[in-house]
Amino acid sequence: MSTPQDQTILVLLDRGPDGQLAASAAGLLAAAVALGTPVALIVGEDADALAERAAALGAARVLTAPGDQDALTVPAVDALQAAAGHVTPAAVIAAHSVEGREVAARFALRTGAALALDAVAVERDEEGIVARHAAYGGDYLVTSAATFGAPVITLREGSVDAPPPGDGAGGDIAPEVLDVTPSEAPAARVESVEPAREASDRPDLRSAAKVVSGGRGLGSAEQFALVEELADALGAAVGASRAAVDAGFVPASHQVGQTGVSVSPQLYVALGISGAIQHLAGMQTASTIVVINTDDKAPLFEIADFGVVGDVFTVVPQLIEALRSEGSS
Amino acid sequence: MRILVLAKPVPDTYGQRTLSLETGLADRDADVAVLDEISERALEVALAHAGDHDGTEVVVLAMAPQSLQASLRKALAMGAHDAVQVVDDALVGADAVLTAEVLAAAAQRTGFDLIVAGNASTDGSGGVVPAMIAERLGIACATSLSSASIADGEVRGERASDGATLTVCAALPAVISITEALPDPRMPNFKGIMAAKKKEIETLRLGDLGVEALPDDVARSIMVEASERPPREAGTIITDTGDAGTQLARFLVANRLA
Ligand SMILES: Cc1cc2nc3c(=O)[nH]c(=O)nc-3n(C[C@H](O)[C@H](O)[C@H](O)COP(=O)(O)OP(=O)(O)OC[C@H]3O[C@@H](n4cnc5c(N)ncnc54)[C@H](O)[C@@H]3O)c2cc1C
Numbered sequence: 001m002s003t004p005q006d007q008t009i010l011v012l013l014d015r016g017p018d019g020q021l022a023a024s025a026a027g028l029l030a031a032a033v034a035l036g037t038p039v040a041l042i043v044g045e046d047a048d049a050l051a052e053r054a055a056a057l058g059a060a061r062v063l064t065a066p067g068d069q070d071a072l073t074v075p076a077v078d079a080l081q082a083a084a085g086h087v088t089p090a091a092v093i094a095a096h097s098v099e100g101r102e103v104a105a106r107f108a109l110r111t112g113a114a115l116a117l118d119a120v121a122v123e124r125d126e127e128g129i130v131a132r133h134a135a136y137g138g139d140y141l142v143t144s145a146a147t148f149g150a151p152v153i154t155l156r157e158g159s160v161d162a163p164p165p166g167d168g169a170g171g172d173i174a175p176e177v178l179d180v181t182p183s184e185a186p187a188a189r190v191e192s193v194e195p196a197r198e199a200s201d202r203p204d205l206r207s208a209a210k211v212v213s214g215g216r217g218l219g220s221a222e223q224f225a226l227v228e229e230l231a232d233a234l235g236a237a238v239g240a241s242r243a244a245v246d247a248g249f250v251p252a253s254h255q256v257g258q259t260g261v262s263v264s265p266q267l268y269v270a271l272g273i274s275g276a277i278q279h280l281a282g283m284q285t286a287s288t289i290v291v292i293n294t295d296d297k298a299p300l301f302e303i304a305d306f307g308v309v310g311d312v313f314t315v316v317p318q319l320i321e322a323l324r325s326e327g328s329s
Numbered sequence: 330m331r332i333l334v335l336a337k338p339v340p341d342t343y344g345q346r347t348l349s350l351e352t353g354l355a356d357r358d359a360d361v362a363v364l365d366e367i368s369e370r371a372l373e374v375a376l377a378h379a380g381d382h383d384g385t386e387v388v389v390l391a392m393a394p395q396s397l398q399a400s401l402r403k404a405l406a407m408g409a410h411d412a413v414q415v416v417d418d419a420l421v422g423a424d425a426v427l428t429a430e431v432l433a434a435a436a437q438r439t440g441f442d443l444i445v446a447g448n449a450s451t452d453g454s455g456g457v458v459p460a461m462i463a464e465r466l467g468i469a470c471a472t473s474l475s476s477a478s479i480a481d482g483e484v485r486g487e488r489a490s491d492g493a494t495l496t497v498c499a500a501l502p503a504v505i506s507i508t509e510a511l512p513d514p515r516m517p518n519f520k521g522i523m524a525a526k527k528k529e530i531e532t533l534r535l536g537d538l539g540v541e542a543l544p545d546d547v548a549r550s551i552m553v554e555a556s557e558r559p560p561r562e563a564g565t566i567i568t569d570t571g572d573a574g575t576q577l578a579r580f581l582v583a584n585r586l587a
Pocket residue numbers: 214215216217218240241242243244255256257258259260261271272273274275276277278279282292293294295298310311312313342366367451
């Protein structure tokens with residue numbers, strides 16, 4: 001009989017607009033290591049060049065497939081189908097990113113596999129592999145399982161920590177090039193790619209240990225700089241409410257909440273955000289919540305660990321100043 | 330041209346949303362249901378196109394219990410020409426794959442040139458149903474569009490992808506999904522509300538669609554456990570009298586969060 005650790009976990013790794021492995025790769029492989037033997041799949045041009053990196057992050061084998069870069073999603077679905085046929089996995093894991101989740105879902109539908117979406121953890125119990133989900137903005141913790149067969153699981157980005165560097169087997173690994181039979185399914189064509197304006201060296205919102213978010217209370221895009229200043233003083237990522245995004249203070253990719261990013265950091269600082277239920281849905285599982293708002297009736301105070309009824313434009317500069325002198329003392 | 334809009338009724342996020350701890354399923358009886366805001370935006374995309382292009386027919390499609398028909402009435406009141414609802418007791422607790430299979434079959438039966446959906450619902454928020462419908466129907470798919478222009482034979486838009494914006498183009502028939510960057514939906518007017526009351530909503534059952542809820546060879550995703558997160562404990566709230574920033578800094582340092 002094979003032990004669980006012998007079982008293959010097929011992991012689809014996303015690539016960023018620069019062609020490198022996406023930041024989600026480390027967490028995906030770490031989740032797979034806990035379930036069995038991770039086999040990575042990398043799709044697209046020059047995928048072989050990324051094999052070593054995948055191995056360093058924990059992949060025991062690396063499968064690659066070229067694939068028409070200009071066709072949306074379909075080539076990756078075809079590659080995933082070929083890879084699964086090749087290694088007969090006990091589970092398939094992909095990122096719950098825009099690209100990753102669609103590939104995973106189409107593969108699940110195509111092959112009749114069960115689909116577990118937006119998992120925050122994967123585990124084994126007596127019955128097999130199960131996925132944990134934070135439903136309704138973390139109000140509930142739900143466990144799902146497949147009725148039978150290998151589940152296809154999309155993992156929320158930033159939910160599984162990467163192993164400390166140097167843990168992976170790493171080193172030399174010969175990528176295995178897959179033989180993919182194209183499905184000929186019609187695909188949308190990609191006409192151009194515009195990489196997002198790189199937000200300097202700030203941590204990534206989804207996986208950051210600290211997040212500083214600003215709302216409508218910041219008043220303007222210029223004044224929103226205060227949020228960035230505090231974020232930099234704390235080494236935090238920058239988030240925002242939908243009202244701040246709608247007002248054009250920051251790009252939509254910073255939106256935290258129901259229809260934005262869900263974060264679960266050690267520290268969440270909310271500046272000039274009232275605390276609408278749709279905002280709470282994306283941040284209420286943070287370990288420590290700090291709120292600064294002029295309105296003492298703002299609902300966000302109800303879940304704050306430390307709240308300041310006050311003006312962000314006086315409190316925050318003083319806070320930054322105090323943090324600086326703390327750092328230098 | 331016929332545009333099919335996927336309109337999902339969801340528990341109102343402004344109210345309390347409950348999951349049954351017994352079944353792990355949304356408690357549709359306990360919550361107030363509304364037409365999902367993102368579905369309304371999808372409908373707005375279709376109605377705006379229809380307003381500028383004579384001969385465009387807008388049909389809304391939902392898979393939802395009979396009791397949630399009010400959401401489809403609202404879509405009709407906003408200006409949709411027709412509505413189709415798939416209702417079947419076997420669909421209680423349907424997972425995302427089954428939902429896509431059902432909607433794909435209903436779409437095929439109704440007929441369409443373009444399907445418009447939201448990028449992710451506000452309850453399940455899986456964000457995968459539109460792509461799976463395209464997979465099942467064997468048609469092109471362009472999802473997460475933050476802009477969309479519909480033309481003869483094709484649809485084009487900006488896809489808000491991971492770390493990049495892609496300009497994509499799909500030949501019709503196709504499925505698109507849109508993000509909340511698209512315009513706010515219109516409000517139903519009095520005339521629309523009156524007209525919607527008189528309209529017949531077509532009801533389909535699984536048998537009409539040839540879809541089985543639990544075939545032997547297809548695995549489903551089921552909830553095996555659900556628990557409620559314990560409420561947060563109340564914290565310290567201070568009113569700024571000149572030194573709140575300093576006090577907050579001390580709090581962060583003391584908790585090793587600075
Ligand atoms: C379907 C749906 C999905 C949604 N999804 C999201 C989502 O993902 N994320 C999200 O955030 N919202 C979402 N919303 C919107 C949400 O309902 C709120 O409208 C939004 O969160 C409000 O943002 P805000 O708190 O910045 O603005 P407001 O509610 O206007 O609050 C601004 C706050 O700033 C305070 N303030 C003003 N000036 C100052 C000052 N100088 N110093 C300190 N405080 C000040 C005010 O007292 C006020 O409390 C969604 C809504 C719907 C219907």
